[in-house]
Amino acid sequence: MRDRPVVPRLRQRSPVHGLRRRGLGPLEVLAQSVSGAAPSAAMAATPAIVAVSAGGATVWSFVAATVLALLIAGCIARFTRRMAAPGGLYTLTAKGLSPGAAFACGVALLVGYGMLAAAALVGGATYLQALVLRLGGTGSVVLPVVAVVVVGLAAGGLALRGVRLSARVVLLAELVSITLMLAIFVLLLAAPLPGPDAAQPGLGLGGVAAGVLPALAAFIGFEVATSLGAEARRPFRSVPRAVTATAVVSGLLCVFAAQTQVVGFAAAPGGLAGQNAPVAVLATARGWPWVAPLLDLGLTMSFFACVLATVNGIARVLFSLGRDGVALRGFGRTHPRFATPHVAIGVVAPVLVVVLAVALLAGAPLGGTLTFLLTVGTGGFLVAYLLVCLAAPVFLRRIGELTWPAVAATAVIAPILVAVLVAFVARSGGTPVVVVLAALAVAGACWFGWLRLRRPDRIAGIGVYDETVADDVLGADVVGAGVPGGGDGPGTGGPGTDGPGTGGSRGPDARPDRAA
Amino acid sequence: MTSPRDPLPLSGRQPRAVRSALAVLEEVVAAGPGVTAKEISAALRLPQATTYRLLNLLVGEEYLVRLPDLKGFALGRRAARLALPVTVAPPTAARAVVDHLRGLVRWGVHLAWLGAGQVTLVDPDPDHPPSDAALLARYPQASALGRLLLAEQPDWRALVRDLRVFTEYTVSTPAALTAALDRVAADGLARQCGELRADRGCIAVGVRAPGDGRLVAGLALSGPAQRVAEPNPELVALLREHADRLAPLLA
Structure with a gap:
């Protein structure tokens, strides 16, 4: 008894109460992450972009990026096997690094998800327009704007209606688009064009390194399942698995797609790098005009699923910031019936839609806007990944579970991510991307400075997550939760003392905000 | 719901892993809620990395829970299914x-x-x-x-x-x-x-x-x-x- 551990008091309800706790199956969690990464869109678009930097090393760049994504997934899993947090990487960082770093991660994640959601909206609109044009329609600025407004609001509505419904929609859309993509790519690979033998691409290390940054952009969003931690049924199992599986699936699909396209354009002057719509060109060269509309359809669905997944993600980051008290408290409110962060969703979706619609109506070109948004978003994600990877070993040390593989993983990945980040800034030097990122960073810093000055206590306590509550613990009354009316006798911690009745937290006291 | 998906017999070091997992569960009960991974590892003389893996596995399956400081462990609600309910004849x-x-x-x-x-x-x-x-x-x-x-x-x-x-x-x-x-x-x-x-x-x-x-x-x-x-x-x-x-x- 001498060394009986000190037991912290258990809460009667989770700090992130109001979300529907422990309801989502593993498949729905996986779908969220896969849609966030939108592998089918990445399959079609990224190999050509990577080829510009990597040349003959395109495929190896994707392999390297996959390894990198897996290492990042490993760092994230060190947290998600131990805690479930709707705030995603922001909350995880808070458990390892200082509140300042966590706040920076939160801002980076908001930028990342916000830009990715906007990019996916624009991407969906782009391919929808392409589809309409191919089917004989006429192009105008109206169609993309209408698509952005309709899809943006629909995504907001679905996200609001409940994460289970949106997860199912996302799963269906992503399955269809990945199947379409795989079918198209298998056909392309199975019917090679007659021509001069493809020269074996040289494996230049410099080429691989240069290609890693754009290839990594194909993975961004793959960690979005972390934001469903509190809502997943067995979160400590399903969330880390979903993130890792998404890295593997996206990696395999992208490597496969890159190989198909590199082989397809081996004989063309300039190779893959000079191509704008490589898959459609390859299909047309084989006399398969029907592939192009299918491709457009698949990409449209994939992008729209990505909108839904990222809106879910950004809303939960805002929700966590709100519960932490560092953003408006209102963001931390949840809908009484749908159990979703309805205020955060209700702000994010309309803002996205209005800003994009105005930009498009003002004459912003679709392609340029897409690239711009994706680049800014990639910057945000790189910062967030770097911070969470740095936080992982510190977190493990803090809870006394540090192992050398955790240190080694961070020691390998952190310098690489720093290098990639430097390359990213250098590459975007002088473009509006850097200006926008700098402006966002300054805004974040000002926000933090103000909080530091006015709300130092809130900054110190940042990082709410789905804590274990009295209800989750066997014999919670023994643990000292102070269950009201504890007439359960001496309580040996045996099952007899643990009626499901301690589920009193389902009662009216559980969620006072529901009355609102 | 658990479905018997994998009918493979236990092989290699699996029996030892099962024994260790049960020992970890028992140690959490014996030491009381709030016991940390290091303490469990020391008490059972299990390698630390193995202990952490087993603990994460048991937490993932919800037989154990991490207490709010994330260091300490306690029995989860699901562990109730391991014991026969104590029944008392009604008065x-x-x-x-x-x-x-x-x-x-x-x-x-x-x-x-x-x-x-x-x-x-x-x-x-x-x-x-x-x-x-x-x-x-x-x-x-x-x-x-x-x-x-x-x-x-x-x-x-x-x-x-x-x-x-x-x-x-x-x-x-x-x-x-x-x-x-x-x-x-x-x-x-x-x-x-x-x-x-x-x-x-x-x-x-x-x-x-x-x-x-x-x-x-x-x-x-x-x-x-x-x-x-x-x-x-x-x-x-x-x-x-x-x-x-x-x-x-x-x-």
Whole structure:
């Protein structure tokens, strides 16, 4: 008894109460992450972009990026096997690094998800327009704007209606688009064009390194399942698995797609790098005009699923910031019936839609806007990944579970991510991307400075997550939760003392905000 | 729900891993809630990395939980399923209430504890024997008493092993069961008609602790399936009245 551990008091309800706790199956969690990464869109678009930097090393760049994504997934899993947090990487960082770093991660994640959601909206609109044009329609600025407004609001509505419904929609859309993509790519690979033998691409290390940054952009969003931690049924199992599986699936699909396209354009002057719509060109060269509309359809669905997944993600980051008290408290409110962060969703979706619609109506070109948004978003994600990877070993040390593989993983990945980040800034030097990122960073810093000055206590306590509550613990009354009316006798911690009745937290006291 | 997906025999170092996992569980019970991974590793002389993996595995399966400081461990709710529920015979006064109800109706009257997360018959009707007690404990979704219990859970999947079909009326899909449990939660009355045995049915109401309203027991009437399907307002009223009388005696 001498060394009986000190037991912290258990809460009667989770700090992130109001979300529907422990309801989502593993498949729905996986779908969220896969849609966030939108592998089918990445399959079609990224190999050509990577080829510009990597040349003959395109495929190896994707392999390297996959390894990198897996290492990042490993760092994230060190947290998600131990805690479930709707705030995603922001909350995880808070458990390892200082509140300042966590706040920076939160801002980076908001930028990342916000830009990715906007990019996916624009991407969906782009391919929808392409589809309409191919089917004989006429192009105008109206169609993309209408698509952005309709899809943006629909995504907001679905996200609001409940994460289970949106997860199912996302799963269906992503399955269809990945199947379409795989079918198209298998056909392309199975019917090679007659021509001069493809020269074996040289494996230049410099080429691989240069290609890693754009290839990594194909993975961004793959960690979005972390934001469903509190809502997943067995979160400590399903969330880390979903993130890792998404890295593997996206990696395999992208490597496969890159190989198909590199082989397809081996004989063309300039190779893959000079191509704008490589898959459609390859299909047309084989006399398969029907592939192009299918491709457009698949990409449209994939992008729209990505909108839904990222809106879910950004809303939960805002929700966590709100519960932490560092953003408006209102963001931390949840809908009484749908159990979703309805205020955060209700702000994010309309803002996205209005800003994009105005930009498009003002004459912003679709392609340029897409690239711009994706680049800014990639910057945000790189910062967030770097911070969470740095936080992982510190977190493990803090809870006394540090192992050398955790240190080694961070020691390998952190310098690489720093290098990639430097390359990213250098590459975007002088473009509006850097200006926008700098402006966002300054805004974040000002926000933090103000909080530091006015709300130092809130900054110190940042990082709410789905804590274990009295209800989750066997014999919670023994643990000292102070269950009201504890007439359960001496309580040996045996099952007899643990009626499901301690589920009193389902009662009216559980969620006072529901009355609102 | 666990389905036996992988029938492979244990091989290599797996038996040792299973033993270690059980030892970890036992150590958490012995040391008390709040014990840390390092302490467990030291006490069991297990390598640290192995201990962390086992702990994460047991937390993932929800046999253990991490306490809010993320360092300490305690038994999770699911661990209750590893132990037989402790049952106590109901007091004489409570049995008298049950007997009184038996005198008023021509149906079988059964009393079961529900407090331990399992249906445990403690006063089955001697003249109208209920279904096998083990069956009721094992498939709570098919009995009225079990549904009272399931409707109380945050997620019924925690207590349901498989949705076995006993008769053509048995609820066999998760969606249908969720709907049935929502009705139980709304009405405070559980009902099954011919789902366990085609010719028998059951209605049941919960006995709740007067103070905090937690579910401690269930009182059930069983009879012919087609009679159970009828609304039976006076029977239900009688059942509720006796359940209320049992509350101060059982909680």
